Amino acid sequence: MITRRDFIKYSLQGIAAIAVPLTAIEIINPSRLFASKDTKKVRWGFLVDTQKCVGCGLCVRACKLENETPYDANVSRTWVERYVLTKDGKVFADSPKAARDGFITDKIELGHGKLEEIKKDDIEKAFFVPKLCNQCENPPCVQVCPVGATYQTDDGVVLVDRKWCIGCGYCIMACPYGVRFFHPAYGTAEKCNFCYHRIKKGMKTACVEACPFGARMIGNINDPADEVGKIIRIERVSVLKDEFGTKPQVYYRGLSKEVR
Amino acid sequence: MVHGELWTLKELFVYPNEYIYWSIQIVMYPFMTGLVAGAFVLSSLYHVFGIKELKEMARFALVFSFALLFAAPMPIVLHLQHPFRGINVFMTPHFTSAIAAFGIVFFSYGAIVASELWFLYRKHFVEVALPLKEKKDKGLLEWIKFLIFCSLTLGVYDISEESLKKDEKAIKILAAVGIPVACFLHGYAGFIFGSVKANALWMTPLMPVIFIMSAIVSGIALCMLTYIIVMEARKIKVKSQRKPWMMSLEEVKGAEIGVIKITAKYLILFMIFAITLELLDLVFRGYTAVKHWDILRTVIYQKDFANIFLLQYTLGNLVPFILFLIPGLTIRRASIGLALAMMGVFMMRWNVVIGGQAFSLTLSGYMEYIMPLIPHDWETFKEGLGGAVGIFVMPFALFWIIAKIFPVFDSKEKPAGH
Amino acid sequence: MKSHIWRPLYAVIGIVAIILIVRVFIVPESFGVHEKGYMYGWYNKSDENYWKEFKVKYRSSGYCKDCHSDNYSSIMQTPHAIIQCENCHGPAIDHPENPAKLDINRSREQCLRCHSYLPYMQSDRSKIRGIDPDKHNPGIECVNCHNPHKPSLESLK
Numbered sequence: 001m002i003t004r005r006d007f008i009k010y011s012l013q014g015i016a017a018i019a020v021p022l023t024a025i026e027i028i029n030p031s032r033l034f035a036s037k038d039t040k041k042v043r044w045g046f047l048v049d050t051q052k053c054v055g056c057g058l059c060v061r062a063c064k065l066e067n068e069t070p071y072d073a074n075v076s077r078t079w080v081e082r083y084v085l086t087k088d089g090k091v092f093a094d095s096p097k098a099a100r101d102g103f104i105t106d107k108i109e110l111g112h113g114k115l116e117e118i119k120k121d122d123i124e125k126a127f128f129v130p131k132l133c134n135q136c137e138n139p140p141c142v143q144v145c146p147v148g149a150t151y152q153t154d155d156g157v158v159l160v161d162r163k164w165c166i167g168c169g170y171c172i173m174a175c176p177y178g179v180r181f182f183h184p185a186y187g188t189a190e191k192c193n194f195c196y197h198r199i200k201k202g203m204k205t206a207c208v209e210a211c212p213f214g215a216r217m218i219g220n221i222n223d224p225a226d227e228v229g230k231i232i233r234i235e236r237v238s239v240l241k242d243e244f245g246t247k248p249q250v251y252y253r254g255l256s257k258e259v260r
Numbered sequence: 261m262v263h264g265e266l267w268t269l270k271e272l273f274v275y276p277n278e279y280i281y282w283s284i285q286i287v288m289y290p291f292m293t294g295l296v297a298g299a300f301v302l303s304s305l306y307h308v309f310g311i312k313e314l315k316e317m318a319r320f321a322l323v324f325s326f327a328l329l330f331a332a333p334m335p336i337v338l339h340l341q342h343p344f345r346g347i348n349v350f351m352t353p354h355f356t357s358a359i360a361a362f363g364i365v366f367f368s369y370g371a372i373v374a375s376e377l378w379f380l381y382r383k384h385f386v387e388v389a390l391p392l393k394e395k396k397d398k399g400l401l402e403w404i405k406f407l408i409f410c411s412l413t414l415g416v417y418d419i420s421e422e423s424l425k426k427d428e429k430a431i432k433i434l435a436a437v438g439i440p441v442a443c444f445l446h447g448y449a450g451f452i453f454g455s456v457k458a459n460a461l462w463m464t465p466l467m468p469v470i471f472i473m474s475a476i477v478s479g480i481a482l483c484m485l486t487y488i489i490v491m492e493a494r495k496i497k498v499k500s501q502r503k504p505w506m507m508s509l510e511e512v513k514g515a516e517i518g519v520i521k522i523t524a525k526y527l528i529l530f531m532i533f534a535i536t537l538e539l540l541d542l543v544f545r546g547y548t549a550v551k552h553w554d555i556l557r558t559v560i561y562q563k564d565f566a567n568i569f570l571l572q573y574t575l576g577n578l579v580p581f582i583l584f585l586i587p588g589l590t591i592r593r594a595s596i597g598l599a600l601a602m603m604g605v606f607m608m609r610w611n612v613v614i615g616g617q618a619f620s621l622t623l624s625g626y627m628e629y630i631m632p633l634i635p636h637d638w639e640t641f642k643e644g645l646g647g648a649v650g651i652f653v654m655p656f657a658l659f660w661i662i663a664k665i666f667p668v669f670d671s672k673e674k675p676a677g678h
Numbered sequence: 679m680k681s682h683i684w685r686p687l688y689a690v691i692g693i694v695a696i697i698l699i700v701r702v703f704i705v706p707e708s709f710g711v712h713e714k715g716y717m718y719g720w721y722n723k724s725d726e727n728y729w730k731e732f733k734v735k736y737r738s739s740g741y742c743k744d745c746h747s748d749n750y751s752s753i754m755q756t757p758h759a760i761i762q763c764e765n766c767h768g769p770a771i772d773h774p775e776n777p778a779k780l781d782i783n784r785s786r787e788q789c790l791r792c793h794s795y796l797p798y799m800q801s802d803r804s805k806i807r808g809i810d811p812d813k814h815n816p817g818i819e820c821v822n823c824h825n826p827h828k829p830s831l832e833s834l835k
Contacts, residue, residue: 174458
């Protein structure tokens with residue numbers, strides 16, 4: 001039988017034992033668990049004009065050099081896709097070496113080292129689509145990170161913490177756009193971050209700078225005077241794969257239904 | 261070289277950054293956790309539902325589940341690009357991620373199994389520790405043994421009738437609590453896949469349930485198979501070393517067909533659940549035929565046909581099903597059926613994990629996984645055949661060690677009075 | 679409470695306590711819930727600085743203008759004015775300190791990025807004057823005849 005004296009003694013011991021580790025628990029303020037919705041804040045957005053893109057791949061080259069993605073590794077933070085639709089209704093698409101060297105031949109890569117040559121007269125419709133991280137408003141990659149090594153900043157850009165990432169690859173699996181990969185040197189998840197170091201200094205991203213044709217634009221879409229924001233508001237633009245509810249923030253002009 | 265490039269073959273239009281990032285170790289991960297959960301559920305059938313015929317099997321299954329428990333997180337750790345940062349999952353868990361919950365669920369599950377084992381073997385610990393405590397001139401080995409068992413008693417030396425009664429009650433409660441936790445542990449391994457909305461093959465709310473059912477199938481099959489092998493091996497061993505003063509052959513029985521028959525019934529039951537759910541999933545996908553069905557169909561019916569319909573459904577499900585249902589079950593026939601059933605569950609994991617990456621996010625391209633067979637560096641070892649076999653062998657090695665502390669078959673080998 | 683039944687629980691509590699104490703030493707101080715809430719904003723705030731301080735390598739044409747004003751102004755008169763200097767000479771990084779001399783990409787492939795003709799009508803590519811690289815002097819560098827700084831065909835070397 002337990003006496004009252006013992007009961008008090010053990011209770012106090014127990015409280016003391018629990019109190020020590022309690023101090024170690026992060027004290028989370030419930031009001032901070034949910035994001036604030038302040039529309040006056042900076043929100044980086046991107047605009048791609050697929051008509052203007054000529055598939056030169058200078059953006060990919062600039063991105064790789066700017067962001068130290070190993071130049072010869074077959075991964076890239078941004079890439080350009082080519083779509084060629086033939087008169088018999090077939091859709092061909094490729095992005096050789098992520099279009100780092102552009103598209104200098106009319107042969108389409110089919111994988112396994114095979115190439116398909118499409119004659120000029122067979123082409124019904126053909127165009128290029130640059131791709132990059134959509135910096136989603138609801139990024140599934142961030143949601144699934146088990147350790148909080150990838151996150152959304154206040155201005156809407158999703159970053160990866162190279163010192164904290166464990167390299168499980170769950171974020172790579174969760175991204176519907178396939179923008180993530182493992183950095184060959186760091187072994188951590190890697191993705192486009194709108195050249196965060198540049199936009200924070202008031203510069204444009206490396207890919208926007210490198211594009212000779214103005215096919216890529218970046219801006220603070222919450223700013224009423226911002227050109228990108230204006231186009232998104234008043235023109236017909238679309239986004240990629242909105243069925244996933246990710247609310248992507250890379251907007252496209254002239255997207256076609258064949259674009260994946 | 262980019263991680264994944266070595267074993268990925270791309271065909272048609274695939275995004276440049278896409279590779280098979282989740283390879284054989286991620287196949288092993290749900291397979292191993294499934295074995296843990298299944299073994300535990302099997303042991304609980306006796307402790308909670310009082311199925312007497314399973315008494316011997318229950319004790320064995322629990323110890324084996326404990327051995328498997330240590331092996332289960334190994335595939336995930338091996339697969340990490342930064343294995344030593346794995347601790348971060350406990351340091352800054354992000355619970356919106358299914359993987360973060362793994363740390364907590366796995367830990368609480370481990371605690372339950374360990375506690376249940378403690379109650380089950382407490383008497384044994386005390387019986388080993390007490391004589392050693394009284395012994396004056398202990399050798400080094402005896403000291404080590406004493407320290408191990410002394411700490412295992414957790415300072416409790418009371419083995420009176422009354423306290424042992426309490427133990428039994430605690431075991432029953434723990435086993436009952438353990439079933440939902442075991443199901444949760446594994447169901448949520450299914451959730452890891454089922455919640456990936458980007459992946460057309462994975463995303464279904466049925467995934468966790470399918471995973472639990474097939475987990476129980478594989479767990480029961482492995483326990484039965486190991487039980488048969490261990491019992492038969494004992495029989496052979498005793499036969500070969502038989503001395504007149506040792507126990508008679510009747511006492512050292514091999515695997516009992518009665519136990520096997522009863523357990524096989526449960527195996528069949530859970531197998532039916534698993535197959536029903538899997539087929540429901542398949543039929544539903546085909547019937548609703550949403551956007552991604554075109555590519556799923558080519559993957560399921562063409563690219564992965566042999567893996568899914570021959571290895572998984574026919575050899576892994578149908579054949580064992582028939583083997584168990586034909587009357588007059590023998591140990592040998594049961595063993596074949598069990599091995600095939602386990603292979604079937606493994607193939608199911610393979611077809612989910614690898615099959616889910618067999619097509620591109622573009623829905624117009626394919627990726628093929630070429631498993632590295634002969635390793636030429638650490639990466640191709642751990643993400644190849646060697647790593648998978650290593651992980652599979654690990655619980656057996658652990659079981660051999662753990663069984664030295666928790667004697668599984670003590671009742672007949674120990675002298676009378678035990 | 680005195681019953682031995684609770685012993686395993688004490689062991690578990692002990693392990694949890696150890697984890698929580700270890701956590702204090704390992705987790706960076708600025709790790710926590712930030713602006714975007716627990717779902718999207720659970721991270722180490724100081725990591726933002728890693729990315730803010732990342733080295734800028736492409737300095738854009740404005741960086742070249744002052745020292746290379748003659749080259750800059752001459753190319754501005756041509757259709758190639760839209761191409762940033764660093765697409766062929768660069769990236770500048772900290773030029774002229776580091777690197778003292780920039781690599782110049784004079785390769786045929788560099789020109790073909792735009793000037794290999796592709797009949798893709800829904801892209802402005804089809805509006806760029808281009809050649810068929812298999813037929814137009816294959817194997818010869820473009821710069822042997824064409825000056826990228828004076829690209830008009832009238833000023834061929």
